[in-house]
Amino acid sequence: MFTPTQPVLEVKELRVSFRIQDKYYAAVDGVSLTVHPNEVLALVGESGCGKSALALAIAGLHEAGRTRVEGSAMFHGADLLTLPSNELNAIRGKHIGMIFQDPLTALNPLMTVGRQIEESLDYHTKLSSAAKRQRALELLGRVGMADPKQAYARYPHELSGGMRQRVMIAIAIACEPHLLIADEPTTALDVTIQAQMMDLLQELQQQTNAGILFITHNFGLVAEVADRVAVMYAGEIVELADVHTLFDRPLHPYTRSLLQSIPSLHTPKQPLHVIQGMVPPLHQQSRTGCRFQPRIRWIADSEHEADPALREVEPGHWVRCTCYRHFRFPHEFAGGASDGAADRV
């Protein structure tokens, strides 16, 4: 079933719309992306840009009735968006592991964490009871629980947020999945543990050749673990490139602003030239033209495309809308001095 050269996940024209009063609004609006075996694709963007809506759609976890999911998400020949729930359940948890932001809602409050890890093994493996217990203890050790036996017998509410997050990671990797969807997997953890967890995910990746869709706000982690980066704004991907290109030659104004918002140790006390504003609420988002236009009003309207497409401007480097060619931060105009960034293309 699994061929290493094929993408492990191929999402095409994914649209996720939520019903607000009587209308549907797309939080993910025509996103296409692929994740290859042994690859970490990072998905970044401000709060509200649609990252979690995308992850939940791929995992088939949206509430039916209030959410409409269109497009396709191929996982080794099967479209996850149309699979019957019994087939999806058989894949999810075994071949697809998921780690979400909020472990309390993902874990069962009435079951010890050891049993919860065993339950995922129950469903997806034929291990004996003793072997499952052994595997659960081993996983609790691998995710950094100081006393796996003690942790095994705890209920989720008896653990700290960081420990619950580690339990969720243990469940996600229990069956050595081929695809891991990790939505802010380390946000609740302190910095040292974050690094340990990322090491653990990378170790798992080396063992199993898994592809990882890694959703995060943390550009430090992106630089450390990602192979490619997709930048999302208002439901669309606005830039996609390998991690080195994205950090060295960001093109889209939004990407440049996100990268500018990381304080640098090398140039302390410099003002951070970030673009003001935020992702508008769904019902206020413009569905035509460049969605970033309202936040860069100083760029002439004529510099934007009427119907911006994501275009490959150099091999493997994709950008949406021509406005990036004309973009400068206001301070670059004001002083007459440009760092050249806007002239790169």
Ligand SMILES: Nc1ncnc2c1ncn2[C@@H]1O[C@H](COP(=O)(O)OP(=O)(O)OP(=O)(O)O)[C@@H](O)[C@H]1O
């Ligand atoms: N169940 C829902 N019903 C209505 N609107 C929703 C629902 N879930 C998310 N939204 C809206 O969809 C948009 C995208 O939300 P989403 O949670 O995917 O963003 P995000 O990029 O993951 O943000 P964060 O980084 O804060 O998790 C937001 O405007 C959000 O308010």
